[in-house]
Amino acid sequence: MHLDGGRRRGFFLTLEGPEGSGKSTQAQRLAARLTAAGLSCVVTREPGGTALGEAVRQILLHAPEPSPVPAADALLFSAARAQLAAEVIEPALARGEFVICDRFGDSTLAYQGFGAGQPLEDLRSLQRFAVGDLHPDLTVLIDLPVEAGLARKQADEITRFEERAGVEFHQRVRDGFLALAASEPERFVVVDGLGTADEIEESVFGALRSKAGVRLEVPSRTTAGSADASSFDRSEPDRNSLRMDR
Numbered sequence: 001m002h003l004d005g006g007r008r009r010g011f012f013l014t015l016e017g018p019e020g021s022g023k024s025t026q027a028q029r030l031a032a033r034l035t036a037a038g039l040s041c042v043v044t045r046e047p048g049g050t051a052l053g054e055a056v057r058q059i060l061l062h063a064p065e066p067s068p069v070p071a072a073d074a075l076l077f078s079a080a081r082a083q084l085a086a087e088v089i090e091p092a093l094a095r096g097e098f099v100i101c102d103r104f105g106d107s108t109l110a111y112q113g114f115g116a117g118q119p120l121e122d123l124r125s126l127q128r129f130a131v132g133d134l135h136p137d138l139t140v141l142i143d144l145p146v147e148a149g150l151a152r153k154q155a156d157e158i159t160r161f162e163e164r165a166g167v168e169f170h171q172r173v174r175d176g177f178l179a180l181a182a183s184e185p186e187r188f189v190v191v192d193g194l195g196t197a198d199e200i201e202e203s204v205f206g207a208l209r210s211k212a213g214v215r216l217e218v219p220s221r222t223t224a225g226s227a228d229a230s231s232f233d234r235s236e237p238d239r240n241s242l243r244m245d246r
């Protein structure tokens with residue numbers, strides 16, 4: 001929950017996971033459901049989401065050899081994040097909107113920290129420098145075995161992280177995400193990324209409902225847009241609203 005002078009603000013949800021976990025698809029699906037419920041929703045991604053961030057993304061994902069050293073990676077991801085937080089996330093939260101971000105600070109800890117060996121303490125300091133005390137209200141980790149995730153990646157989605165990093169790197173990243181989730185169980189929910197997109201969508205939405213104390217009345221995925229929309233919680237009187245009671 002983000003508080004501003006005692007006033008409630010929007011809700012900040014991040015999606016994290018190793019390669020091929022389907023986060024981007026789930027970000028879109030979740031946004032569609034929340035929008036169908038009449039909520040104002042912003043979907044963004046890292047690295048990217050701003051003009052500066054998209055330019056940094058090009059450098060980061062397609063950097064020529066020799067690859068940036070891990071510290072340079074951490075700084076570049078953090079620069080993009082600082083801009084995204086100031087330009088997109090904070091203003092949307094201040095307007096009371098629901099922000100869904102495809103990757104955030106936990107990716108730096110998992111990839112540059114657990115994966116590439118940068119000290120977690122330094123990365124956490126960098127994170128504070130970049131975004132201050134902006135923290136996700138809820139982080140959904142879509143977890144799946146490394147081989148399964150890498151196999152899902154299409155040729156046009158291959159970045160230098162898949163191209164130049166071995167399976168062992170991605171295994172450390174996955175283990176790192178799971179360790180982060182275990183260390184902050186109140187913020188994280190881990191969902192099984194091996195299911196179908198529909199199954200994962202239900203898990204993500206279930207996590208949002210139960211973990212964040214959010215009560216929503218939202219058309220189900222199959223009936224969205226029809227007059228006969230079903231609801232998640234018919235006992236909830238506050239229709240088409242988002243209530244955050246943490």
Ligand code: TYD
Binds near residue numbers: 024108111162
């Ligand atoms: P992208 O194509 O967006 O991958 P995905 O669809 O899996 O999110 O590329 C983002 C890549 O950047 C991905 O390999 C993870 C990596 N990354 C980091 O190493 N550190 C970070 O802080 C972030 C945000 C991403």
